[in-house]
Amino acid sequence: MSKTIYELVDDLPTDNVTVKVLKSLDFVVPGEWQNLVGFDNTIRTVTGETDEEMIQQIGDRAVWLYNDKSQGYQRAMWLYQTVDRFDSALAAAALANKVSNKIPLMGFINRITPNANKAQSLDLAFKLVVEVVAFCQINGIPGDSIGDFVASLAEYSGESLMRMVALVCIDGLLPLGPDFILNVQSVLDNLSPKELTDNSAFNQISNMIPGGSPSGQLDFIGNSFDSVKGWMSGFVTDHNLTPEKIFDSLQNFVEFSNDKLDYVAAFLDMTTNYYEHTGTQTLARRLIERAIAEI
Amino acid sequence: MNLRFRKVLLACLLAVMLLVSSCAQQPPSRYEQAQQESTSKGASAVVRESESGGSFNKFFPTATDGYERVYTQEKKGFAEAKLKKDGKEMAMLSISDTLNNPSANSKFEQSNQKIGGYPAVNQGSTGTAVLVADRFQVKVLSRDPSFTEGDRQLWLEKFDLNGLSRLQ
Numbered sequence: 001m002s003k004t005i006y007e008l009v010d011d012l013p014t015d016n017v018t019v020k021v022l023k024s025l026d027f028v029v030p031g032e033w034q035n036l037v038g039f040d041n042t043i044r045t046v047t048g049e050t051d052e053e054m055i056q057q058i059g060d061r062a063v064w065l066y067n068d069k070s071q072g073y074q075r076a077m078w079l080y081q082t083v084d085r086f087d088s089a090l091a092a093a094a095l096a097n098k099v100s101n102k103i104p105l106m107g108f109i110n111r112i113t114p115n116a117n118k119a120q121s122l123d124l125a126f127k128l129v130v131e132v133v134a135f136c137q138i139n140g141i142p143g144d145s146i147g148d149f150v151a152s153l154a155e156y157s158g159e160s161l162m163r164m165v166a167l168v169c170i171d172g173l174l175p176l177g178p179d180f181i182l183n184v185q186s187v188l189d190n191l192s193p194k195e196l197t198d199n200s201a202f203n204q205i206s207n208m209i210p211g212g213s214p215s216g217q218l219d220f221i222g223n224s225f226d227s228v229k230g231w232m233s234g235f236v237t238d239h240n241l242t243p244e245k246i247f248d249s250l251q252n253f254v255e256f257s258n259d260k261l262d263y264v265a266a267f268l269d270m271t272t273n274y275y276e277h278t279g280t281q282t283l284a285r286r287l288i289e290r291a292i293a294e295i
Numbered sequence: 296m297n298l299r300f301r302k303v304l305l306a307c308l309l310a311v312m313l314l315v316s317s318c319a320q321q322p323p324s325r326y327e328q329a330q331q332e333s334t335s336k337g338a339s340a341v342v343r344e345s346e347s348g349g350s351f352n353k354f355f356p357t358a359t360d361g362y363e364r365v366y367t368q369e370k371k372g373f374a375e376a377k378l379k380k381d382g383k384e385m386a387m388l389s390i391s392d393t394l395n396n397p398s399a400n401s402k403f404e405q406s407n408q409k410i411g412g413y414p415a416v417n418q419g420s421t422g423t424a425v426l427v428a429d430r431f432q433v434k435v436l437s438r439d440p441s442f443t444e445g446d447r448q449l450w451l452e453k454f455d456l457n458g459l460s461r462l463q
Contacts, residue, residue: 004324004326004330006324006326006330007324039326047419047421047436048420048421048437048438049419049420049421050420051419051420054418054419056325059325059326059329060326060328060329061340061396063326063329063330063333064329064332064333064338064340065340065341067330067333067334067338067340068333068338068339068340068341070339070341070371071340071341071370071371138368139367139368139369139370140348140368140369140370140371140373141369155365155367286367286368289367289368289375289387290368290370290373290375292419292422292436293373293375293387293389293391293432293434293436294373294389294391294393294395294396294399294432295396295398295399295418
């Protein structure tokens with residue numbers, strides 16, 4: 001049986017590579033993210049209530065809401081978990097691709113692994129789409145409402161904002177460089193619906209992506225990226241972000257044996273699950289906010 | 296004898312291990328009961344008859360006096376907005392349909408206070424709520440210490456409570 005919501009929040013790690021990486025990004029949005037773990041602790045922090053009977057009531061209602069499948073919370077959780085699992089597959093493929101570019105004997109891998117940049121670009125695009133869909137599931141806005149999502153981005157704070165910062169830094173700037181937005185755009189522009197359906201990562205989430213058909217879904221992914229790219233490029237400029245800055249800060253938290261940024265990015269993809277980690281925190285917060293209002 | 300002794304020792308050892316490992320298991324969570332009940336057949340947290348969250352939006356107060364109102368959630372039987380001032384989160388405003396959680400109504404039975412003509416109660420240390428038409432709970436929750444009980448009452452009065460009472 002899958003984990004309960006209180007187990008998922010109770011089991012969030014207090015210190016691992018994911019937490020270290022997120023802490024290293026604190027310099028981008030100082031003080032914005034605290035690693036809030038534990039279900040009771042989250043209830044206390046989000047609501048400011050300390051009465052045990054009150055906490056029990058809030059927790060009970062949150063459990064009920066989470067377990068009602070019609071409410072979309074479980075779908076959102078599944079999306080956050082799944083998108084983090086397939087990026088490690090992409091990263092492994094990307095790493096193999098990097099190695100094969102160096103060692104002629106391994107040239108055959110080029111034929112079976114996706115191009116590293118393409119894999120990373122798709123990884124970023126899929127994560128972004130998952131954020132749009134999960135946002136709508138959690139907050140109750142119709143599934144394809146990209147406009148509402150974009151308007152809400154300005155309101156993103158705490159762990160939600162940190163997730164977007166990590167997306168820009170760890171899945172954008174580090175592996176793809178300062179032109180990551182152009183890179184992703186060009187990959188999406190040249191992607192056919194067939195390539196999309198052939199993509200094993202996409203196949204895992206395809207039944208949750210609006211659009212009706214592969215070509216409609218490709219449009220949805222393109223539109224999602226299109227409407228968020230302005231926010232992303234503005235964010236990079238406003239915070240003066242560069243791959244080197246991010247790498248320097250990362251080195252204060254995690255030791256790397258190789259300073260090649262694309263290797264580091266692939267390593268981070270394989271060892272971190274920041275979408276699942278912060279996604280669980282976002283979902284718990286919204287659930288608890290609704291629960292205290294309904295009791 | 297040795298063999299027998301070993302067998303007995305082994306049995307004792309296994310028994311102790313069993314005891315130790317069962318003791319080491321975590322006690323059941325305080326939410327275990329809710330988990331069991333909410334996953335039993337036919338259980339649901341939201342009933343079909345409840346109003347859509349979108350139908351509540353028009354009864355929310357408009358923001359004035361430097362406040363900003365931002366809608367945050369709109370689920371079946373529930374709508375919520377946050378109230379901000381100077382970029383800071385001050386309070387949460389919500390309307391919920393208690394058809395989804397009838398036990399929420401019971402606290403109003405002891406109410407000796409009215410806001411806008413409807414029974415009102417304080418709940419916990421951060422909330423004040425009114426019950427409209429014995430069905431819709433309108434609640435304001437402080438998110439900043441400077442947002443007082445008086446502020447909560449004031450904002451509850453700003454909701455279109457009479458409009459909401461005619462919704463059903």
